[in-house]
Amino acid sequence: MDHARANEAGVLVDHFFRHEYGRLTASLALRFGLANLELIEDAVQSALAQALATWSRRGLPQNPAAWLTRVAYNAVIDQLRHRSVADRLAPNVDVPPPMEASPAPAQTEVADDELRMLFVCCHDALSSQTQLVLALKLLCGFSTREIAARLFLTDANVQKLLSRGRKRLAEQCGDPYTSEWADPDAERMTARLDAVQRVIYLLFNEGYSSQRVDEVIRHDLCDEALRLCVLLVSHPRGNQPSSWALLALLHLHRARLDARLDADGGLLMLEQQDRTRWDRAHIYEGMMCLHHSGQGDIFTRYHAEAAILAEHCIAPSFAATRWDRIVELYEALERLHPSPIYTLNRAIALAEWKGPQAGLDLLEALTPPAWLVRYYLWDATLGELHRRVGNTARAIRDLQRALERAPTHAERKVLQDRLQRCGARNPNPRRP
């Protein structure tokens, strides 16, 4: 987004205030150091509040982003000056003079600042959840309350995670990221890429999760993940095949986001989805990114997952899907990251390709870990395959067990439908 031209015709683009929060926090943290993060966040918040009060009376300035830069910067140095006056131990701290006017921020500079902030948030000493919360607050500009609502946490939880995170970031004495950032061989930066990709994927999944009913929030979170991933691939630090594969994956999932729910908010299975509602633009972008990610021999889990999604997106119908290719891709994925979940998905694809018995044979050869057996999808899959093969009694038993554990209304409905197709007379979970 070109910041200078983003607000033509006196109208603010969607999420302008929120994205400006991210931009300003990133650039001021770079300028004044991570130890001043809370002070910086307050200054940015107050600059936005001032913008609201001023602009609603006087109209938008010529360059809203430049206006905010100046006001936020001055708010920071104002706070620093007060603090240096109050702090008798360090009365001679050098506080710079106020900014008179600020130039429009260059787009490449903005991207660099924001990506650097994202890398900083993905500190190894912090849990993925803390990294995610920091990114949502500092980069995406969500408030504590909004983060709590999106992650199904309490406000107090989020406050605690943020304060722990800020403390850890403040401990970066001497700001190593300034020098390491500029050095393309810096090992720590390269190791961080993994964590950054994981946080982006985590963010996307929060929006994509089937528990999420609010469409606005779903779009918010998925689009933020996409925005950060685009930032990642556009920068030398993040321009790797794995990042492009991740971006492909996000676009291809995003393409189907709205088609997954029916009119009542119920979850539709892949075979039930109206493929005309899949977003063509996102499919196109996803395929382009997938193509771009195919550089040399590099093949990561993101490559495999994106390629599987691509098979679904290009198939004209559920029946016409290249299930053999999908089975192959799951095999590759399992070689990279052995996981019974992938085996489960492979069994489903195998059943579509070679018939339900083939799927059953694969699952019965597997010794599932305890956690997988407790996962509703295990019984649901076994039940459905037994149903297709004709083992009705076994199917009913498995589907009933799955129904008891199904986490959402939408998934329970799917299982109840399948039980009814077995001719089960009472497709309701046994409750005490």
Added chain:
Amino acid sequence: MTKYMFLFWTPQHQDAPQPSPEEMQAMFAQWEAWKTKFKDQVIDMGDGLQPRGQILKEGAVIDGPHPETKEIVGGYSIVQTETPQQALAIARECPMAYVPGAAIEIREMMGY
């Protein structure tokens, strides 16, 4: 045609949650919509007021308004309408009317 001043009373408690950036953008859009809809009646968008100042009374000066008072006047606007009912109708649609704990005091101006 009569002028009415809208005095915006805002709550002062410290722990009032601040609006998030996203909420601020929504509020900005609401102000724009209100301004546009009543552009012929809202003759002065007015200004905000700093919460702290001074009170000079009978020669004595104290700091005021007191930080403990529940609400203070945070700003004002001026509208011009034929009837007081029309002024009220405009106030009802003002974004300030939706802020929890806030109030819009509508006072007819004398026209001295």
